[in-house]
Amino acid sequence: xxxxxxxxxxxxxxxxxxxxxxxxxxxxxxxxxxxxxxxxxxxxxxxxxxxxxxxxxxxxxxxxxxxxxxxxxxxxxxxxxxxxxxxxxxxxxxxxxxxxxxxxxxxxxxxxxxxxxxxxxxxxxxxxxxxxxxxxxxxxxxxxxxxxxxxxxxxxxxxxxxxxxxxxxxxxxxxxxxxxxxxxxxxxxxxxxxxxxxxxxxxxxxxxxxxxxxxxxxxxxxxxxxxxxxxxxxxxxxxxxxxxxxxxxxxxxxxxxxxxxxxxxxxxxxxxxx
Amino acid sequence: xxxxxxxxxxxxxxxxxxxxxxxxxxxxxxxxxxxxxxxxxxxxxxxxxxxxxxxxxxxxxxxxxxxxxxxxxxxxxxxxxxxxxxxxxxxxxxxxxxxxxxxxxxxxxxxxxxxxxxxxxxxxxxxxxxxxxxxxxxxxxxxxxxxxxxxxxxxxxxxxxxxxxxxxxxxxxxxxxxxxxxxxxxxxxxxxxxxxxxxxxxxxxxxxxxxxxxxxxxxxxxxxxxxxxxxxxxxxxxxxxxxxxxxxxxxxxxxxxxxxxxxxxxxx
Numbered sequence: 001x002x003x004x005x006x007x008x009x010x011x012x013x014x015x016x017x018x019x020x021x022x023x024x025x026x027x028x029x030x031x032x033x034x035x036x037x038x039x040x041x042x043x044x045x046x047x048x049x050x051x052x053x054x055x056x057x058x059x060x061x062x063x064x065x066x067x068x069x070x071x072x073x074x075x076x077x078x079x080x081x082x083x084x085x086x087x088x089x090x091x092x093x094x095x096x097x098x099x100x101x102x103x104x105x106x107x108x109x110x111x112x113x114x115x116x117x118x119x120x121x122x123x124x125x126x127x128x129x130x131x132x133x134x135x136x137x138x139x140x141x142x143x144x145x146x147x148x149x150x151x152x153x154x155x156x157x158x159x160x161x162x163x164x165x166x167x168x169x170x171x172x173x174x175x176x177x178x179x180x181x182x183x184x185x186x187x188x189x190x191x192x193x194x195x196x197x198x199x200x201x202x203x204x205x206x207x208x209x210x211x212x213x214x215x216x217x218x219x220x221x222x223x224x225x226x227x228x229x230x231x232x233x234x235x236x237x238x239x240x241x242x243x244x245x246x247x248x249x250x251x252x253x254x255x256x257x258x259x260x261x262x263x264x265x266x267x268x269x270x271x272x273x274x
Numbered sequence: 275x276x277x278x279x280x281x282x283x284x285x286x287x288x289x290x291x292x293x294x295x296x297x298x299x300x301x302x303x304x305x306x307x308x309x310x311x312x313x314x315x316x317x318x319x320x321x322x323x324x325x326x327x328x329x330x331x332x333x334x335x336x337x338x339x340x341x342x343x344x345x346x347x348x349x350x351x352x353x354x355x356x357x358x359x360x361x362x363x364x365x366x367x368x369x370x371x372x373x374x375x376x377x378x379x380x381x382x383x384x385x386x387x388x389x390x391x392x393x394x395x396x397x398x399x400x401x402x403x404x405x406x407x408x409x410x411x412x413x414x415x416x417x418x419x420x421x422x423x424x425x426x427x428x429x430x431x432x433x434x435x436x437x438x439x440x441x442x443x444x445x446x447x448x449x450x451x452x453x454x455x456x457x458x459x460x461x462x463x464x465x466x467x468x469x470x471x472x473x474x475x476x477x478x479x480x481x482x483x484x485x486x487x488x489x490x491x492x493x494x495x496x497x498x499x500x501x502x503x504x505x506x507x508x509x510x511x512x513x514x515x516x517x518x519x520x521x522x523x524x525x526x527x528x529x530x531x532x533x534x535x536x537x538x539x540x541x542x
Contacts, residue, residue: 096498155482159499176482177496183389187482190392192399 034080038235041103046077046084049105051091053182055205056260057111057225058086068201068260069109072128073227075252076107076243091180095159097121100230107236108228111199113161122231125240127224130267133165134200135217136188136207143195145217149173155184155193161223162197169219170197189213199223201261224273244269312503319505323497330486331493332513338475338489339517341403342410343468349411350418355448357423368419375416380474384409388481402487406478414471418464425460426452458532465525469518490514 032043041047050058050069057069065086077084093099094108100122113131114124137143143152150172156163158177167175176193178184185206188196196203203215229236247253248268257265277285356368375383387409392399400408429452437447476491483492494510 090495092495092498096501098498098504158496174484176484178482179479183480183482186389186393190389191397192392192482 034082036080036235036239038080038239039233040080040082040106042085044082046073046080046082046107047105048073048084048086049089049094049099049108050086050110051094051180052088053180054111055181055202057201058109068129068256069111071256071259072244072247072253073107073109075247076240079239079243091157091159094228097228097231100228100233103230106229106233107240110228111201111225112228113199113223114226115161118228123229123233123237124226125229125237126244126269127226127273128244128269129201129225130273131221131223131225132200133162133197133219133221133223134203134215135219136185136196136198136203136213137194137216138188138191139212139214141194141214141216143216146170146173149195152195153193155187155196157181157184157198160198161221162199165219165221166197185210185213204261222273314504314508316501316503316505319501319503320509322501323494323506323509327490327493327497327509327513331488331490331510332516334478334487334489335472335475335514336517337403338406338410338478339468339472341407342414342475343471345407345411346414346418346467346471347464349415350422351453353415353419354422354426357419358426372416372419375412376420380409380413380477381480383412384477384480387412402481405481406475409477410471410474413474414467417467417470421460421463421467422456425456428459429455461532462525462529465521465528469521469525472514472517472521 031039031041034040034046048070050065052065053059054067054069056067058065058067060066065088070084070086074084087105089099089104091110093104094110094112095118097118099105100108108122111129111131112118114127118124135143135145143149146169149170152173153176154166154170154173155176155178156166158179163175163177166173176187178187181198181202184193184196184198185203187193189210189212200215200218207213207215227240229240244253247256248270253268254265257263353368353371356364357372359365359368387400388405391405433451433455434447437451438444442450475489478487478489479492479495488496490510490513494506497506497509498504
């Protein structure tokens with residue numbers, strides 16, 4: 001056989017591969033159904049989207065991701081009889097609902113506050129954690145709250161409620177947006193910004209290991225974390241809510257809370273949110 | 275039955291066309307066009323991006339790229355001359371620098387400059403634009419040094435000999451005779467590097483941004499929060515192409531004019 005056609009036949013291989021990919025891309029892993037009629041994107045797995053790092057809710061420890069959120073979603077996975085599989089993606093993708101609505105993951109557990117704006121893009125479980133906004137500064141900083149921040153730089157994390165809160169309440173300050181919590185915390189620690197605003201849980205956790213920084217103020221903002229689910233996936237929302245209810249009544253919630261925050265919860269899922 | 279070579283060839287070509295058509299048809303039927311339209315081409319969302327996407331985001335992308343490219347070109351030229359120097363330590367330093375920085379992802383270099391400097395030298399805070407300029411300059415200089423070196427070596431030896439025989443010093447021959455010609459040779463690969471750098475400027479987000487400092491990539495990601503769907507990314511993508519496509523046309527023109535040029539750095 002002449003050499004020409006043989007080489008051309010080789011050139012056909014990528015084209016065939018592409019065609020095969022096109023045919024399978026839209027089929028793919030059809031996902032699976034778990035207990036309670038919950039549709040999952042991958043069979044035998046509850047796929048969670050999160051944005052690392054968000055200690056102590058979601059944090060990488062060795063080769064595993066652990067945290068308060070992870071423990072709670074593990075309870076949901078157990079109820080469904082599947083394993084939890086955690087995927088780290090940009091928080092914007094979660095916050096815009098894109099990650100859940102496009103089927104990248106079943107749910108998003110990322111220390112995420114329930115807001116009206118987010119509710120328009122995807123569905124939330126019942127609240128599972130009460131959060132407040134807190135102000136992180138370098139130890140000994142003259143900044144104690146938002147009263148004397150004019151002209152100062154305040155670090156916030158992209159797409160968070162803390163960012164919105166700072167923009168509205170830190171009068172005259174220059175708001176600097178960081179892509180993740182660690183970058184924001186580092187910027188406060190090394191003086192790139194004068195203060196940082198983020199959720200209380202994560203900042204207290206940071207101060208524990210960085211005594212040269214301090215949390216000087218908490219702003220009660222009436223915020224609650226919820227687990228995000230694709231719009232209209234009510235079976236999964238029900239499964240999560242039932243799991244939360246059971247965890248509160250048998251004391252599992254309190255013990256997980258104690259494990260990650262070192263104190264008993266003052267608010268429990270199911271309590272009034274006002 | 276045995277086909278003639280020509281028949282075989284044309285049958286083969288026909289098969290390729292059919293395959294291509296099948297792929298197109300499959301995509302056309304399987305895709306949910308309404309969904310794609312809503313997700314990527316929502317005109318209302320696109321309209322909301324203006325004018326800021328031009329006056330802030332595109333402007334910053336161009337500024338960051340230009341700053342980085344200017345520094346990278348200067349550093350690259352110095353490094354290229356060091357690489358060709360007869361002084362050993364110069365050569366070793368340039369060699370080490372080029373190998374080191376060519377082998378690192380731009381993202382790490384940004385973190386090292388933007389986040390590392392204040393940690394390594396407490397209370398040293400480079401202005402943000404300087405940090406971006408330094409990071410992009412380091413990234414591009416390593417590539418451009420190799421490109422420029424290859425360009426200098428591509429200038430015919432006779433040019434140097436002629437200049438020397440006219441009584442020029444080696445330095446003067448290098449500056450007035452060799453470098454201008456080398457520069458002409460390396461223009462196309464430098465245009466290529468400028469395209470690369472335009473895309474690398476999207477890493478500026480790592481340094482933290484105020485709304486006025488956002489470049490295209492960061493701007494579109496922030497816009498995603500307000501919008502439903504991915505239209506902001508499409509708008510930002512088109513803005514990048516507004517910069518990069520003219521550059522590649524320019525590059526092709528230059529290649530036609532000056533020959534294929536040389537590429538020491540190679541594309542990433």
